[in-house]
Amino acid sequence: MLALACALAGCVSDGGPVAGVSGAGPTVAFESIDGPPPPVFDRMVDVLDSEAKLRQLAVVSREAPAAYRVRSYLAAQVQRGKTSIAWVWDIYDRNQRRTLRLSGEEPAGSNKRDAWAGADDVVLRRIAQAGLTGLSGLIGGQPAAPQPAPAREETPPVTARDAVASAAPPSSEADALGFAAR
Secondary structure (H helix, E strand, C coil): CHHHHHHHHCCCCCCCCECCCCCCCCEEEEEEEECCCHHHHHHHHHHHHHHHHHCCCEEECCCCCCCEEEEEEEEEEEECCEEEEEEEEEEEECCCCEEEEEEEEEECCCCCCCHHHHCCHHHHHHHHHHHHHHHHHHHCCCCCCCCCCCCHHHCCCCCCCCCEEEEECCCCCECCCCCECC
8 A cells, every 4th residue: 555655646747657556457557647736636646546446456657567558637727606627538558549538527616716726535536536437447348438418408507416527539530649630
């Protein structure tokens, strides 16, 4: 447990590693978690550590060979006085081809002074759970399929208990970074 915590603590929000050791099966290396300020980043690492352990997911150092590599991006945004944390996980195979993009948005309250203040442990855990569920599906051979959006008038209001997430396989017209071919 200490080794995983120490390895995950080596993460940096400027593109550094997220790493640890746990479980068995295909290995996963977290390449980066970009976007959040250091305190939110550190809490996200702790949440990912505990969720990976619960799922018995084999997480390794980014320097180690891994079947899958994850690059994560988080952004705090405020729209009409409501804060949310948007997130994306790009998952690459051992040949550095993006195999899956997971994304979502978590409601995070209405703090107008510091949007990141809404990124509490509950919000971060929902992001980690949604991402790891999609990753586990990919590893298990059943990646999450994107759900069609309901008609506008059928869309229920988003509550703090709802996680809004989608999964999309990479487009054949996009390169590994997701930029459209020109």
